[in-house]
Amino acid sequence: MRRFDDALESFSAAAAIRPAAATSQLHRAFALLALGRLREGFDAYEWRRRGPKPFVSLPDFTKPELGVGEDPRGKRVLLYGEQGLGDMIQFARLVRPLAAKGAKVVLAVQPALTSLFASLGPDIAIAPPEAPLPPSTSPAR
Numbered sequence: 001m002r003r004f005d006d007a008l009e010s011f012s013a014a015a016a017i018r019p020a021a022a023t024s025q026l027h028r029a030f031a032l033l034a035l036g037r038l039r040e041g042f043d044a045y046e047w048r049r050r051g052p053k054p055f056v057s058l059p060d061f062t063k064p065e066l067g068v069g070e071d072p073r074g075k076r077v078l079l080y081g082e083q084g085l086g087d088m089i090q091f092a093r094l095v096r097p098l099a100a101k102g103a104k105v106v107l108a109v110q111p112a113l114t115s116l117f118a119s120l121g122p123d124i125a126i127a128p129p130e131a132p133l134p135p136s137t138s139p140a141r
Helices: 005-015 022-034 040-050 085-100 109-119
Strands: 076-080 104-108 126-127 137-139
Touching: 005 022, 022 040, 040 104, 076 085, 085 104, 109 126
Parallel strands: 076 104, 076 137, 104 126
Antiparallel strands: none
16 A cells, blocks of 8 residues: 555554564564665664564674674675575675775675676685685675
8 A cells, every 4th residue: 555654653653662573673674665764774674683583594693794884995794695596686786896895705695696696706705605604704784
């Protein structure tokens, strides 16, 4: 019905009642994104990884994430797909700009995408998602 303002109001009310309820917070994020409130929406979208049954499951990374706006120069950064092959293809366009800023990029991809992403260049390390992480690798959001 595209009543995103109403949805936002409802999910915000639910989140106010139970602030730790990841489902309400995540749906609130979807409403914010649909309304074009991108900064708030993507901040709230971090709830996808919280709660007893997260929307996405990621490995338990031991290194801190590269923060938004943090200088990646000289850092080894792991880019890890948290959803499907299409998302990996969609966001692969961000790999070269990250490397151009001085990051040493490790791209964890499904085997079906290995040959495609090898075309990103020899300075981009390609690894299967289940491979052990290279030392000093921080995941990026």
